[in-house]
Amino acid sequence: MRTKMSPIARKEERYFYLFISPWIVGFVIFIAGPIIASLYFSFCNYDVVTSPVWIGLQNYKRLFLDPLFWQALKVTSYYSLLSVPLGIILSLIIAILLNQRIRGLVWFRTIYYIPSVISGVAVSLLWMWIFNPEFGILNFLLWKLFRIHGPAWLMSEEWVIPALIIMSFWGIGGDIVIYLAGLQGIPTELYEAAEIDGANSWKKFLNITIPMMSPILLFTLVMGIIGSFQVFTQAYVMTRGGPHYASLFYVLYIYQNAFQFFSMGYASALSWILFIIILLLTLLIFKSSPLWVYYESTKER
Amino acid sequence: MFKFKSFLVWIVLLISFFTFSTVSPFVYAQKATVTILWRDDPDEVPVLDELIANFNKTHPKIEVKAIIVPYEEYDPKLFSMWAAGTPPDIFWCAAESGYVDHAIRDMNFTLNSFITRDKKAINLNDFYPAAIEGATFRGDIKGLPFAQAYTAVFYNATLFDNAGIKYPTTSWTDKTWTWDKMVEIAKKLTKDINGDGRIDQYGLLDTRDLFEIAWAWGGDMFESDVYKGYPPKKLALDKAKNYNALLKALQERADLLYKHKVSPTPATLQVIEQMGPPLKTGKVGMVISGDWSIWGAMPKNYKWGIAAVPYSVQGIKKVCLYTDPLEIARTSKYINEAWEFVKYLASPSSQKILMEKTSRISSRQSLRKDYIEKISPFLVNSKKELEEVLSGAFKYCQEDAEHTVFGFYQLQSVWTSETDPLWLGKKQPKEVLDTLIKKVNQTIAENLKKVSK
Numbered sequence: 001m002r003t004k005m006s007p008i009a010r011k012e013e014r015y016f017y018l019f020i021s022p023w024i025v026g027f028v029i030f031i032a033g034p035i036i037a038s039l040y041f042s043f044c045n046y047d048v049v050t051s052p053v054w055i056g057l058q059n060y061k062r063l064f065l066d067p068l069f070w071q072a073l074k075v076t077s078y079y080s081l082l083s084v085p086l087g088i089i090l091s092l093i094i095a096i097l098l099n100q101r102i103r104g105l106v107w108f109r110t111i112y113y114i115p116s117v118i119s120g121v122a123v124s125l126l127w128m129w130i131f132n133p134e135f136g137i138l139n140f141l142l143w144k145l146f147r148i149h150g151p152a153w154l155m156s157e158e159w160v161i162p163a164l165i166i167m168s169f170w171g172i173g174g175d176i177v178i179y180l181a182g183l184q185g186i187p188t189e190l191y192e193a194a195e196i197d198g199a200n201s202w203k204k205f206l207n208i209t210i211p212m213m214s215p216i217l218l219f220t221l222v223m224g225i226i227g228s229f230q231v232f233t234q235a236y237v238m239t240r241g242g243p244h245y246a247s248l249f250y251v252l253y254i255y256q257n258a259f260q261f262f263s264m265g266y267a268s269a270l271s272w273i274l275f276i277i278i279l280l281l282t283l284l285i286f287k288s289s290p291l292w293v294y295y296e297s298t299k300e301r
Numbered sequence: 302m303f304k305f306k307s308f309l310v311w312i313v314l315l316i317s318f319f320t321f322s323t324v325s326p327f328v329y330a331q332k333a334t335v336t337i338l339w340r341d342d343p344d345e346v347p348v349l350d351e352l353i354a355n356f357n358k359t360h361p362k363i364e365v366k367a368i369i370v371p372y373e374e375y376d377p378k379l380f381s382m383w384a385a386g387t388p389p390d391i392f393w394c395a396a397e398s399g400y401v402d403h404a405i406r407d408m409n410f411t412l413n414s415f416i417t418r419d420k421k422a423i424n425l426n427d428f429y430p431a432a433i434e435g436a437t438f439r440g441d442i443k444g445l446p447f448a449q450a451y452t453a454v455f456y457n458a459t460l461f462d463n464a465g466i467k468y469p470t471t472s473w474t475d476k477t478w479t480w481d482k483m484v485e486i487a488k489k490l491t492k493d494i495n496g497d498g499r500i501d502q503y504g505l506l507d508t509r510d511l512f513e514i515a516w517a518w519g520g521d522m523f524e525s526d527v528y529k530g531y532p533p534k535k536l537a538l539d540k541a542k543n544y545n546a547l548l549k550a551l552q553e554r555a556d557l558l559y560k561h562k563v564s565p566t567p568a569t570l571q572v573i574e575q576m577g578p579p580l581k582t583g584k585v586g587m588v589i590s591g592d593w594s595i596w597g598a599m600p601k602n603y604k605w606g607i608a609a610v611p612y613s614v615q616g617i618k619k620v621c622l623y624t625d626p627l628e629i630a631r632t633s634k635y636i637n638e639a640w641e642f643v644k645y646l647a648s649p650s651s652q653k654i655l656m657e658k659t660s661r662i663s664s665r666q667s668l669r670k671d672y673i674e675k676i677s678p679f680l681v682n683s684k685k686e687l688e689e690v691l692s693g694a695f696k697y698c699q700e701d702a703e704h705t706v707f708g709f710y711q712l713q714s715v716w717t718s719e720t721d722p723l724w725l726g727k728k729q730p731k732e733v734l735d736t737l738i739k740k741v742n743q744t745i746a747e748n749l750k751k752v753s754k
Contacts, residue, residue: 045751048380049406062747129575133568134499155568155725243567243721259377260397261711263751 042268052265059269069270071245072253075161079249080228083165088220091172095179096209109180116173120233127167128154128238154239157246164234164247175220182216183209211294218293222282229278250274333638335365338379338389340372340396344597344659352654356645363638372396383408388630390639393444399704400626401530404438405752409628411441415640422644432664435624435700438530444626445647446664448655450591451694452509452620454483454611458604458681460502460586464489469587469608471686473618473693480553480613483587487563490586504563506570506579507554508590509621511547511716512702514554516619517610520546523706528699532707532752535742544734550613551723551730559726567724580605591623596660599679606681607690610697622698624664662691708748715741 005013017024042059044052063069098109115123130138131153139150151159190208199207210217232251235241241248241256254274258267339349346369353365368389370378375396382388388408394400403409416423425433428446436444454469461468466489470478487504494501507514512522520543527533538544557564565573565585576582580594583603588594589610599605610620627643629636645651652663653671662672673687680687703709719737722728 047406047751049383049408128571132572134566135569135572152568152725155571157722157727242718243725245718256714259380260714261708262380262398262402 038268038271041265042272044265046265046268047262048264049262055265059266060273062266063269063273068245068248068253072248072250075246075248076229076231076250079161079165079231080225082162083168084221084224084228086165087168087172087175087224088217090169091175091220092179092213092217094172095176095183096205098176098180099183109177112176113173115170121237123167123170124234124237127163127170127234131163131167154247155243157244160239160243160247164231164238167234168228175224178216178220179213182213186212214293215295218285218289222285225281225285226278229274229281331362333363333635335363335391335633335635335639335642336368336389337365337391337642338368338370338375338382338395340375341369342372345655345661348655348658352646352651356642360641363635363641365642383630388632390630390633390635391627391643392630393447393625393627394704395625397703397710399701399706399709400436400443400628401438401705401707402709403628404441404443404530405532405707408631409443410631410633410636411443412445412629412640412643413442416442416445419644423647427649427665427667429622429664429666429695431622431695431698431700432624435622435704436626440529444628445643446624446626447646447652448625448661449664450593450623450625451662451691451698452513452589452591452610452622453690453694454587454589454608455580455592455594456587456606456608457580457583457585458606460490460583460603461606462604464492466490468606468681469611471607471609471682471690471693473609473689473697475609476612476615478609478611479615480611483611484557484561484563487557487587488561491561491563500562500565500569502584502586503565503569504586505557506564506585506588506590507557508588510702510713511550511720513621514550514613515543515547516621516699517613517617518546518550518553519614519617520544520550522547523702527707528702528705530705530707532749533712533745534749535745536738538734538738546614548730548734551720551734553613555723555726555730558724566726591621592662595676604681605679607687609690609693618693618697620694620698621701622695623701624704707752708745711748712741712744715744 041052043054043056045055045058046052094112098105098112130136133139133150133152133155136150136153138153142148142150153159153163186209190212191204194204194208230251231249232255235247235249235252236255239247241252250270251274254267254270257263257270337349337353339346346367349367353367356365357363368378372395376398379389379392379398392403394403400409416425423445429449432446432449433442436442436446456469458468466486469483469486472478483505490502490504491500492502493499509517515522521537522543523533524537527537538547558566565579570579573579573582573584576584578594578596579585580588580590581600583600587608595605595607610618612618627646629639629643633639647664649663649665649667652665653668655661656663656668656672657675660675663669669688669691673684673691677684677687682690703713706712716737719740720733723730723733
């Protein structure tokens with residue numbers, strides 16, 4: 001049963017809705033509306049121009065028979081599986097190094113963060129030059145330093161995804177900053193106590209740093225997976241999904257269907273499948289988190 | 302005291318005023334606003350603005366407004382404006398979708414009645430017949446061309462001089478001007494100038510798409526009715542003649558890269574393209590392409606020339622023509638007013654302005670002389686030779702399949718992906734062609750389902 005509100009509380013409630021209304025209206029019109037519409041379109045034959053025709057589950061059936069859907073899923077998972085853990089390990093290592101007490105550290109922090117500020121398209125164009133098999137600096141250095149004939153990178157079916165993974169480390173500055181904040185939040189008395197007990201650096205890292213950082217690792221893992229499943233710019237600018245579909249990322253395939261092939265219905269179905277995949281992965285990580293994430297406020301690990 | 306209710310009422314009134322005032326019928330009762338969707342081409346937009354300003358001055362009852370969007374967003378913008386119920390009154394095949402894609406979705410207005418009514422002002426016979434053909438859907442004219450592009454061989458004459466080679470012919474019927482001869486010349490033009498073991502100057506770049514090289518080798522990827530606006534049911538490559546033609550064409554193209562080594566590989570081409578249009582960089586001797594190879598200012602440190610496309614197979618010659626027809630939205634509120642502006646843009650005077658400021662060739666035959674005047678100063682060819690090259694380019698041509706084949710862009714994206722391994726030297730033409738046919742046919746079947754519903 002609802003308790004009766006005082007006039008002041010009621011007035012406050014009104015003001016609450018009044019002041020939050022721009023957001024609510026914006027959310028309903030620009031976010032919730034399109035989401036619901038896309039669910040409807042995913043059951044339709046819809047080319048944007050003519051009105052949608054209901055075709056039931058056909059888009060979803062087609063999806064399972066579409067080799068490019070599986071290719072896109074394969075490419076994206078491959079990328080995600082490698083780039084997310086590697087990115088986390090690399091940024092954690094750099095964050096720990098940047099957390100040492102040495103001179104000029106502020107500069108290093110800035111330098112490592114700068115790449116994250118540059119826009120995706122500019123970075124993509126830059127890396128296209130770096131990766132050029134014949135004139136790029138990467139293959140030049142590989143030859144000069146190690147006498148290795150570098151692969152064709154973006155023009156090789158085998159190497160295009162590893163190349164894009166290497167490129168993804170360009171943007172780890174954001175994670176480094178988060179890890180640095182986390183590292184600085186670990187109480188020093190924990191380390192001191194461990195030192196008294198005779199723990200070496202590795203044991204301290206394993207038994208103090210990692211558990212204390214685990215909530216932050218959980219956050220970056222979830223965000224990293226969501227981000228990696230939504231890769232678009234690099235593929236759109238650098239490879240257009242090629243060569244021979246080797247970098248056909250899922251979101252690029254959605255974009256092609258929606259805005260280049262005029263299959264908005266099919267693109268909507270693809271989007272919903274992506275949503276479900278990301279949702280399941282995120283749920284899985286959250287469900288598993290009690291096993292490896294340590295919160296100070298809870299008693300057990 | 303603060304009155305909550307009256308405050309809310311005012312807010313609602315204000316919002317609705319601003320929302321509806323822009324589309325209110327009372328505001329524009331006297332003046333028809335005609336919108337035209339254009340791509341953000343830095344050369345075209347100033348000319349468009351100038352033409353619009355002129356038109357608006359002389360037509361007090363019509364106000365033309367341009368909506369400029371980046372090339373990649375042209376189609377998404379066109380389609381989403383359509384979905385919102387506010388299509389641009391005038392649009393064209395500025396991006397990937399062709400006028401046939403628009404016509405099958407019933408987006409463009411049929412112009413036949415207008416053209417008959419304004420026969421004199423339009424003078425349809427002045428347009429290249431192929432240009433009108435390139436705007437016709439199942440017998441109906443769906444757009445009025447305002448500019449063209451044609452296919453030819455564009456070459457760097459200085460590189461020819463340096464190698465001591467005669468310039469290629471401008472005659473389209475010269476039987477000695479063959480593909481093999483072109484490859485021979487290309488070999489002589491391909492050079493490692495600084496001696497570092499890397500090629501610095503390539504002989505030939507053939508940018509033609511698959512359907513064009515199929516034409517050149519005497520075949521066709523599609524049945525002839527497909528070019529008239531009927532959705533393809535499958536590729537015509539099950540016919541031996543077409544299959545063999547395309548197979549041969551693919552082999553020849555791959556040979557340019559890996560056997561004769563006279564064309565840049567994809568990796569090298571990427572580098573060259575980042576320096577500018579390949580011909581203008583001076584890194585390529587000959588380019589087979591649309592005339593965009595000579596759009597804009599040509600670098601003065603080289604001399605340039607145009608030649609006929611050679612015979613790949615004796616007696617057969619067919620190249621691509623690119624027509625830009627202005628279309629009017631079928632659901633436009635101002636079809637008559639839009640037609641006035643389309644007529645104006647397609648008129649000889651407007652096309653002349655566009656041609657002079659952008660070096661785009663007019664779709665009107667009467668302006669060919671002016672075009673030759675415009676381009677001859679930077680070319681080694683005589684005016685007579687240019688006349689010869691152009692008359693052939695417009696005679697042995699067919700409209701770009703991107704404009705005339707339903708769902709072309711999607712099919713093209715399939716065969717572009719499928720031919721990647723061939724251009725990278727990883728697979729053989731036959732293997733590539735066989736899977737390509739299968740994959741494209743699957744896509745065609747999927748697209749047919751969309752149309753039949």
